[in-house]
Every structure is written in structure tokens, then in C-alpha cells.
Amino acid sequence: MGRQLKFEIFRYNPEKKGDVPHMQEYILDETPNMTLFIALNRLREEQDPSLIFDFCCRAGICGACAMVINGRPGLACQTKTKDQPGHIILHPLPVFKLVGDLSVDTGVWFRDMYAKTESWVHTKKVFDPAKEEERMDNSVAEQIYELERCIECGCCIAACGTARLRDDFMGAAALNRIARFVVDPRDERTDEQYFEVIGNDNGIFGCMGLLACEDVCPKGLPLQNQLGFLRRKMGITAMKQIFRKK
Amino acid sequence: MQTYYSDLLVIGAGLSGERVACEAAQNGFKATCLSIVPARRSHSSAAQGGMQAALGNCAKGEGDNTDVHFIDTVKGSDWGCDQEVARLFADAAPIEMRRLAHWGVPWNRVVPGQSFYFKGGEKFEKYEKEENEGLITARSFGGTAKWRTCYTSDGTGHAVMCTMDNRCAELGIDVFDKKEAISLIHDGDKCMGAVVRCLRTGQLEVFLAKATAICTGGFGRIYKATTNAVICDGGGHIIAHETGVVPIGNPESIQFHPTGIVPTDILVTEGCRGDGGTLLDVNEERFMHIYEPEKAELASRDVVSRRMTEHMRAGKGVKSPYGEHLWLDIRHLGDKHISTKLREVDEICHHFLGVDPRVELIPVRPTQHYTMAGIRTNKDGAVYGLKGLYSAGEAACWDMHGFNRLGGNSLAETVVAGGIIGAKVVEFLKGYETTFDTKAINAEVKRQEERIHDVIHGRNGKLNVYQVRNEMQEALMKGCFVFRNKEGLEECVSTLQGTMEKARKVGLVSDGVGANHELAAALKLEGQVRLAMCIAHAALMRTESRGSHNREDFPERNDAEWLNRTLAYWPEGADMPELKYEDTTPLFELPPGDRGYGGGKIIPADEKYVKERTVKSPVTEIGKKK
Numbered sequence: 001m002g003r004q005l006k007f008e009i010f011r012y013n014p015e016k017k018g019d020v021p022h023m024q025e026y027i028l029d030e031t032p033n034m035t036l037f038i039a040l041n042r043l044r045e046e047q048d049p050s051l052i053f054d055f056c057c058r059a060g061i062c063g064a065c066a067m068v069i070n071g072r073p074g075l076a077c078q079t080k081t082k083d084q085p086g087h088i089i090l091h092p093l094p095v096f097k098l099v100g101d102l103s104v105d106t107g108v109w110f111r112d113m114y115a116k117t118e119s120w121v122h123t124k125k126v127f128d129p130a131k132e133e134e135r136m137d138n139s140v141a142e143q144i145y146e147l148e149r150c151i152e153c154g155c156c157i158a159a160c161g162t163a164r165l166r167d168d169f170m171g172a173a174a175l176n177r178i179a180r181f182v183v184d185p186r187d188e189r190t191d192e193q194y195f196e197v198i199g200n201d202n203g204i205f206g207c208m209g210l211l212a213c214e215d216v217c218p219k220g221l222p223l224q225n226q227l228g229f230l231r232r233k234m235g236i237t238a239m240k241q242i243f244r245k246k
Numbered sequence: 247m248q249t250y251y252s253d254l255l256v257i258g259a260g261l262s263g264e265r266v267a268c269e270a271a272q273n274g275f276k277a278t279c280l281s282i283v284p285a286r287r288s289h290s291s292a293a294q295g296g297m298q299a300a301l302g303n304c305a306k307g308e309g310d311n312t313d314v315h316f317i318d319t320v321k322g323s324d325w326g327c328d329q330e331v332a333r334l335f336a337d338a339a340p341i342e343m344r345r346l347a348h349w350g351v352p353w354n355r356v357v358p359g360q361s362f363y364f365k366g367g368e369k370f371e372k373y374e375k376e377e378n379e380g381l382i383t384a385r386s387f388g389g390t391a392k393w394r395t396c397y398t399s400d401g402t403g404h405a406v407m408c409t410m411d412n413r414c415a416e417l418g419i420d421v422f423d424k425k426e427a428i429s430l431i432h433d434g435d436k437c438m439g440a441v442v443r444c445l446r447t448g449q450l451e452v453f454l455a456k457a458t459a460i461c462t463g464g465f466g467r468i469y470k471a472t473t474n475a476v477i478c479d480g481g482g483h484i485i486a487h488e489t490g491v492v493p494i495g496n497p498e499s500i501q502f503h504p505t506g507i508v509p510t511d512i513l514v515t516e517g518c519r520g521d522g523g524t525l526l527d528v529n530e531e532r533f534m535h536i537y538e539p540e541k542a543e544l545a546s547r548d549v550v551s552r553r554m555t556e557h558m559r560a561g562k563g564v565k566s567p568y569g570e571h572l573w574l575d576i577r578h579l580g581d582k583h584i585s586t587k588l589r590e591v592d593e594i595c596h597h598f599l600g601v602d603p604r605v606e607l608i609p610v611r612p613t614q615h616y617t618m619a620g621i622r623t624n625k626d627g628a629v630y631g632l633k634g635l636y637s638a639g640e641a642a643c644w645d646m647h648g649f650n651r652l653g654g655n656s657l658a659e660t661v662v663a664g665g666i667i668g669a670k671v672v673e674f675l676k677g678y679e680t681t682f683d684t685k686a687i688n689a690e691v692k693r694q695e696e697r698i699h700d701v702i703h704g705r706n707g708k709l710n711v712y713q714v715r716n717e718m719q720e721a722l723m724k725g726c727f728v729f730r731n732k733e734g735l736e737e738c739v740s741t742l743q744g745t746m747e748k749a750r751k752v753g754l755v756s757d758g759v760g761a762n763h764e765l766a767a768a769l770k771l772e773g774q775v776r777l778a779m780c781i782a783h784a785a786l787m788r789t790e791s792r793g794s795h796n797r798e799d800f801p802e803r804n805d806a807e808w809l810n811r812t813l814a815y816w817p818e819g820a821d822m823p824e825l826k827y828e829d830t831t832p833l834f835e836l837p838p839g840d841r842g843y844g845g846g847k848i849i850p851a852d853e854k855y856v857k858e859r860t861v862k863s864p865v866t867e868i869g870k871k872k
Contacts, residue, residue: 136355
């Protein structure tokens with residue numbers, strides 16, 4: 001090691017009167033196995049307690065620390081400084097509302113998404129505590145889990161070409177959420193019902209196919225596959241609706 | 247001042263908090279959850295292994311039932327738990343797993359036919375019955391007789407958290423994130439709600455409710471080395487304790503996890519050992535089977551943590567710039583198993599260590615992990631000392647875990663206790679009306695505004711928040727970790743008394759405006775030091791060893807004098823905690839006995855005391871046989 005790292009960090013506190021967005025520089029000596037979690041906390045504790053950023057689990061599973069690192073959205077806690085150049089530039093994620101410095105409001109955005117996609121199992125069945133559980137094929141359970149692995153970090157939204165252009169685009173995270181319920185046999189929604197939610201250009205048809213989402217997803221979710229799968233399914237649903245109307 | 251009103255205010259939106267809220271909402275009550283972070287980022291999501299429930303669906307779980315689960319839990323607690331609570335839990339757990347399946351959790355299911363598993367490095371065969379195909383399956387988890395830990399790959403906490411939060415969205419529950427409760431509003435008799443600081447703007451808000459539930463998880467971050475998330479720093483405990491009338495139950499009961507990676511202390515799941523992984527020393531040799539012939543690597547966490555520490559003290563640790571450690575070996579489990587059943591572990595090794603667990607060893611050491619200690623409640627989840635205040639999950643001392651928590655039981659507790667206590671909250675709310683004393687509300691808001699003003703402007707002093715916090719964390723690591731003794735604990739208490747003085751004199755370096763982290767840390771600091779003092783003082787006073795509480799100078803479990811639970815009060819204006827004691831349990835379904843692992847001598851309890859409290863139960867005979 002022995003490198004001296006130069007950090008250039010986006011600073012702006014909307015609550016501070018007269019504050020103006022600007023970049024601020026910090027110097028820090030690199031240590032073995034240093035991650036941005038270690039570095040940013042050291043900067044805050046040793047040099048500048050006014051720094052605003054979000055870490056939570058620091059283990060890559062909660063999605064709190066997504067930010068733009070040298071131009072690319074990623075999880076700061078699992079970004080090793082040794083994989084970065086000596087000059088590290090940090091920005092908050094675009095698309096989301098800024099809270100301050102490197103912290104953005106993903107919480108409200110995702111709660112909106114749950115409402116739009118109706119992110120829950122739709123069923124008329126009532127739970128009977130006296131009955132055995134409904135059986136499920138283990139491979140189906142694992143398929144659902146694959147898509148459930150999303151940690152709602154927001155990297156896919158921040159990297160998305162369409163989301164950068166339009167506030168109302170649902171984004172890969174929302175479409176993946178729908179896909180999760182499509183493959184879940186317990187969800188009783190029909191293709192037509194899903195179509196109502198995503199069969200428009202705020203949903204699947206707004207996707208331009210640039211697939212930066214697939215490139216930046218820290219959990220390696222199969223977003224390209226799911227977007228393709230949904231597009232085909234919703235395309236077919238649209239055709240059926242047209243022919244039915246005739 | 248922005249004021250919100252609901253029937254139920256839940257502080258914390260992890261599994262327990264949201265489960266309590268769901269129960270209230272399902273019964274027609276308005277519930278609001280507050281969380282420091284978006285709900286799905288709660289630490290519940292980090293739990294990897296699974297939830298224990300006696301479904302008995304899989305081959306290695308055959309013959310399992312709630313009695314066996316109850317026995318495992320009571321033994322696991324080293325007889326420190328409330329047996330009525332353990333019974334409520336064990337009986338409700340299987341139904342809760344089915345309810346979660348109904349709500350959408352993608353539990354792994356029984357796959358019929360032959361398959362292999364590892365135990366202590368050796369390969370064994372099992373055969374899953376066709377007639378159980380598709381039912382919820384289970385894996386092995388340390389300390390249990392039968393396989394009963396339900397799981398979704400190795401991200402069970404995450405998957406259940408997603409479903410729980412989906413359910414909250416479905417029920418229209420308000421879940422507000424970036425909100426931190428900084429004090430409770432009460433009149434000495436009942437709790438009315440909380441003063442909350444918005445972590446977006448820094449502004450104060452008031453949340454009023456007929457009932458309040460504290461579900462804020464554990465407080466590992468008061469230790470230097472912990473598996474816990476950054477947010478697990480005792481915020482909920484502090485505001486309850488600060489009332490002066492609410493006790494912390496068993497503060498000295500803290501669990502250390504054997505396998506935190508070095509140096510970040512990120513948790514590597516017990517599932518590695520459950521699935522057949524082994525622990526190796528500096529010579530790359532196994533050692534657990536020598537200390538614990540029967541259970542070896544699968545002994546309970548406190549036992550494994552202790553044996554690892556013992557082995558390192560005997561000079562068999564691996565030296566490193568971050569201190570000594572041992573190795574976890576999962577190479578023999580093979581690529582397919584690691585890539586699917588232990589994928590999160592694979593990712594942790596890759597991202598934080600640059601290690602491939604298929605061909606390399608994982609550096610691990612014991613780390614603070616779970617808080618059996620908590621806000622003391624009765625079996626309904628009602629907090630001692632204030633009406634209308636509840637607590638559930640890791641934040642509470644319900645007391646299911648006593649002096650040690652079994653792997654898989656904590657995650658199960660969140661939803662099972664959440665459901666049971668949620669139902670009790672509903673009972674409380676039905677037909678309940680109350681008044682809110684504006685004098686008490688305004689006084690509390692004013693108190694908090696002044697406190698914040700003083701800290702921002704350095705009115706109490708200008709000591710550095712982070713430095714004082716660090717002093718507390720180091721003191722606990724040094725004097726109150728896996729092994730404890732009189733001198734170390736006395737020194738710890740003495741150091742912390744100094745730290746508490748300093749905590750009262752901190753002042754900000756920054757201006758404290760908006761979403762300021764330094765201010766958030768400063769406001770919690772004195773309360774955290776008080777918690778630390780409770781831990782050290784209670785550990786000093788408990789002159790026995792039980793579960794995770796290990797006194798080198800008092801190695802026996804002393805049922806004659808210490809079959810009790812510590813209650814740590816902090817009366818207003820005091821400088822030291824006031825300790826009271828109560829019976830561990832009102833009744834014994836399973837009279838005190840030997841856990842069967844961990845070694846150590848037991849000084850038996852008074853026979854008459856035990857006999858008077860022993861009730862008839864099938865468990866008494868089953869327990870004797872083990």
C-alpha cells in the first residue's frame with residue numbers, strides 16, 4: 001500500500017442557508033483491505049464531522065450506501081480502494097432526491113414503487129392456521145428467491161438512460177419486482193392485470209434496452225433476462241387484447 | 247411542531263416492528279412505523295441462516311415437535327429463560343412459518359429422494375420422503391437435536407423482511423424512514439408517544455399514540471467489534487431507560503458469535519458449520535472435537551466462542567496485523583453447495599477479503615453478535631414500569647433466550663413474538679381511550695430542543711463525540727468480552743464512569759444542521775455509556791457462569807444463588823445503575839439440569855424451590871432422556 005488517496009466529494013446541504021453545491025477534497029493514507037466504508041468514516045471522524053452519507057450493514061446486503069464512485073453507481077461498503085485509482089471522486093446517486101452530500105432519499109422512492117406495482121402477493125385465499133402449508137416445488141421457490149435478492153440500492157435506477165430522462169419511469173428494480181410476482185404461483189394476478197401496471201412507456205415499454213442496470217447491479221440480478229421476459233409477455237398480452245377487441 | 251397521531255406507534259421497522267404493526271392493522275387499528283433507515287435495510291435483513299420451527303417435514307427433522315424445540319430453547323438459555331415464554335414461542339413458531347409462506351416467503355422445500363450432507367467434515371447420506379415433497383424444509387443449526395431451521399438459501403432474513411414489508415404496504419401501514427425517536431413522552435404512569443428527530447431535515451416532530459412499541463433490535467455497536475449494522479446502537483433501549491422507571495433485563499447477557507471475519511467483523515453464518523464446515527487453528531488442524539467430543543463445531547455459540555478464545559490463548563491462533571484469529575474451512579463442501587446454499591458467504595469472502603472459500607481458508611474470530619439483554623417486558627410484551635409501552639424482538643427481554651440464544655431462534659423470535667405481542671397490543675387497544683397531556687408533551691419537546699442547542703453550541707463542553715464513543719467501545723472490549731473476571735470488570739466500570747462524565751461534556755465540531763450525523767451520535771452517547779455501565783456492573787455482580795456470561799473467577803453455574811434475572815434501573819439523577827433481581831421463571835416445565843455441552847460444574851438449586859415451581863409436562867421425561 002502506502003498510497004496517499006485524494007478524495008473529491010460532492011458537498012451540498014439543502015438545509016444549510018446559503019450553501020452551494022461544490023466538490024471538496026480530502027487526503028487519506030491508504031491501509032490494507034481499505035474500503036470506502038472505512039475511508040468515509042475515517043474522514044468524518046478524523047477530518048470533517050459535517051459529512052453526510054449513509055452506511056448501514058456495511059456488508060453489502062442492505063443497499064444503503066449506493067453512490068456514484070468514479071462515475072459508476074456501486075455499493076461503497078464493498079468497494080475496495082485498492083481497486084480504484086488514487087484519485088477517488090464520489091457523487092450521490094442521480095434520479096433520487098438529495099438529502100445531503102452523498103445521501104439520497106431512496107426510502108420514499110421505493111415505497112412509491114410498492115404502491116405502483118402493488119408489491120405483495122394477491123390472493124383470495126385466507127390463511128388457515130390449522131392447515132398444512134400449501135406445497136411448492138423447491139425449484140420454483142429458488143426461482144422466486146433469485147428475484148427477491150434485490151436490495152433496493154437504486155444503482156439500476158441511477159444508471160438507467162430512461163430514468164435519467166423521465167421521473168415517471170419505473171426502472172429495472174420495479175420491473176424486476178413485478179417479475180418476482182409473475183413467477184410466484186401464489187400470486188393470482190393475470191397477465192392483463194400486470195399489463196395495467198407495466199404495459200406502457202412508464203413501465204416495460206419505456207425500457208430502451210441500454211441495460212446499464214444489468215452492468216451495475218451489485219447483486220448480479222438477471223435484469224436483462226427479466227426485462228426481456230416481461231417485454232415478450234406484455235407484448236403478447238397487448239396483441240391478445242387487440243385481437244379480442246376485434 | 248408537526249404532530250402525528252395513530253393508535254399504535256412502532257419504533258423500528260424490522261421484522262418484529264412490522265409484524266406487530268401488521269397485527270394491529272389487520273385488526274382495524276392505525277399503525278405507524280418509524281425507522282432510522284428504509285425498512286428493508288433493517289438489520290433483520292442481514293440474518294443469513296434461518297428460523298427455527300418444529301414442523302418436522304424433513305428427514306432429519308422426523309420426530310421433531312414443539313416439546314423438543316422447547317427443550318432445546320430452555321437448555322440453550324442455560325435455564326435463564328422464562329419457560330412460559332419459551333413455551334408460547336415454540337408452540338406458535340410452526341404456524342407462523344406457514345403464515346409467512348401464505349404471505350409470500352419463498353421457503354426452501356423438501357426435495358424427495360437421496361441427498362448428501364456433511365457433519366464434522368464427514369459425508370453422510372439422507373433420504374427425503376416422497377409424501378413430504380413440497381413442504382417447508384429445514385437445515386441443521388448449532389445446538390439443536392433435530393433439523394428445524396427453515397430457510398431461503400442463505401438470505402432468510404432478507405427474504406422474510408421483503409415479504410413483511412410487502413404486507414405492510416398491502417395493509418396501508420405508514421412506514422416513515424429517516425426518523426429517529428430521541429425520547430419517549432410519558433407522565434410517569436403511561437407512555438404517550440415519542441419526540442422524533444427527522445434525519446432529512448434535523449427538525450423535531452411529535453408522534454402520539456395510544457400504544458407505543460419499541461422494536462429497535464440489538465445494541466452491538468457499543469462494542470468495538472460487532473457483527474451488527476451501524477444502526478444497532480441502542481437508540482430504543484436508551485429512550486426507555488431514560489424514563490427512570492423502565493429496567494433493562496439481564497444487561498450482562500450478550501452473545502458472542504464465533505465467526506466474524508477479520509477485520510470488518512462481518513458475520514459468516516453458522517450455516518457453514520451446520521452444513522459441515524470446520525474450524526482450524528494455526529497448524530490447520532481441527533480442535534473443536536477435542537474440547538467438545540459430542541457436538542464439536544456444532545456446540546452452541548457461547549461454547550464455540552469460548553473454546554476458540556481458549557485455543558488462541560493456548561498459543562494456537564493465527565497472528566495478523568488485526569490481531570489473532572482462527573480459520574473457517576468450507577473447501578470440502580464443494581463448488582455447487584457453496585454457490586447455491588452458501589452464496590452470500592461466497593460473496594462476503596470475495597468482496598471483503600479477496601478470498602475464494604472453495605480453495606482458501608476464511609479468517610474468523612469471536613465477535614459481539616446478539617443482545618439477549620433488553621427492555622424487560624412481561625410475557626405479553628408489556629414493558630415493566632409504563633402503561634401503553636411494549637417491546638418485541640431483540641430489543642426486548644421477553645425472556646426467551648436467558649443467557650444464550652440458539653442460532654435460528656432469534657430470527658424466529660422476531661415474527662413469532664411480533665405476532666403474539668401484536669395480538670396483546672390489539673387486546674389492549676380494543677375499547678381503550680386515553681388523553682394526551684399537552685404539558686408533558688411540550689415539556690419534553692422543550693427539553694430535547696435545549697439539549698440539541700447545548701450540544702451544537704458546546705454549552706456543556708467541547709469534547710469530541712467520536713473519541714468519547716471510542717473510549718466506551720474499547721473499555722467494553724477490554725473488560726467485558728467473552729471471558730470476564732473481577733479485576734477486569736471493576737476496571738471497566740471505573741473507566742466507564744470517567745467516560746460518562748466525558749459524554750456529558752461533548753460538543754459538536756460541525757454546525758449540526760440538517761441530516762447531521764455527529765449530532766445524532768452525540769445525543770445517544772450518554773445513554774450508550776449508561777447501557778455499557780449496566781452491562782459491566784451487572785456482569786461484575788453476577789458471581790457465576792451461565793450461558794454466554796463467563797466468569798473465570800466463578801466458573802460454576804450457581805443455581806442455588808443465581809437462578810434469577812437482573813433488572814437494571816437507572817433512577818433519575820443517579821450515577822450508577824440500580825440492580826434488582828427476579829426469578830428467571832414463574833414455573834419449570836423443565837427443571838434445571840445440564841445443557842449437555844460447554845462443560846462446567848453446576849451448584850444445584852434448592853430442591854424445594856424447584857419442586858414448588860415444577861409443573862407436570864411431557865417435557866420432563868423427554869428432557870431427562872437427553
